[in-house]
Amino acid sequence: MEIRDAVPEDWSQIWPFLRDIVRAGETYTWPRDETEEDARGSWMATALPHRTLVAVEGDTVLGTAKMGPNHRGPAAHIANASFMVSPQHGGRGVGRALGEYVLDQARADGFRAMQFNAVVETNTGAVKLWRSLGFEIIATLPEGYLHATKGYVGLHIMFRRL
Template identity: 80%
Template sequence: MEIREAVAGDWAGIWLFQRDIVRAGETYTWPADVTEDVARGMWMAGALPYRTVVAVDGDTVMGTAKMGPNHLGPGSHIGTASFMVSPDHGGKGVGRALGEHVLDQARADGFRAMQFNAVVSTNTVAVKLWQSLGFEIMATLPEAFRHAKKGYVGLHVMFRSLVA
C-alpha cells in the first residue's frame, strides 16, 4: 500500500466507494443524495494548507483522507481530517495507515493538535481506531446524527495534541 497526494485521476476510484458510504447514512454528515460534482468539490483539496491523500495498491484506491485547518485565523493551528475506506478493503489496516499518515503530515505542516468534529458514536471501529492513535472523546453531542438505521445517535468531538 502506498499513501500519496491525490490527483484528479484518482477521483473515479474515490467516488466508487464514497458514494455508497455517504448514501448509507451511517457515518457521514453529508446529504445522502450528494451529487458527484458536489462531493468532488467537498473532498478534493484546493490549495495548501488543504490536502487530499489516497491509499492505493497499484491503480486501486483503497481509501482516502482530506485534511487541513479546523478553523481559520487564530484557530488555524488546530488541524482536522476526514477519512473513507472502501468497504472492499476494510480490516486491512488502510484506516490506520491513513490516520498515521495524516498525523505525521499535520505535524510536518505545523499543526499543534488534531480535532475531529463529528465522529458518529455508533461507528465503533472508527472510535476505537482514533482512540488507539491517541485521540480522546472531548464531548458527545447527544442525538446530533440521524443514523439511517439506528435513529438519533451521538456525535463525538475527538482531540489529540501533536506537541511533544
C-alpha cells in the first residue's frame, strides 16, 4: 500500500465510496444528499496547507484522507483530518495507515496537535482506532448526530498532541 497526494484523476474512484458513506448517514456530518460537485469541492484540496491523500494499491484507491488546519489565524497550529476507507477494502489496515501518515505529516508541517471535531460515538471502529493512535475524547456533544438508524447519538471531539 502506498499513500500519496491525491490527483484529480483519483476522484472517479473516491466519489462512489464517499457518496455511499455519506448517504448511509452513520458516520459523516455532511448532508446525506450531498452532490458530487459539492463533495469534490469540499474533499479535494487545492492548495497547501490543505491536502488530500489517497491510499492506493497499484491503480486502486483503497481510502482517502484530507487534512489541514482546524481553524485559521491564531488557532491554525491545530490540525484537523477526515478519513474514508472504501468498504471493499475495510479491515486491511487502510484507516490505520492513513491515520499514522496524517499524524506524521501534520507533525512535519509544524502543527502542534490534531483535533477531530465530529467522531460519531456509535462509530466504534473509528473511536477504537483513534484511541489506539493516542487520541482522547475531550468532550461529547450529547445527541449531536442524527444517525440514520439509531436516532440521536453523541458526537465526540477527540484530541492529541503531536
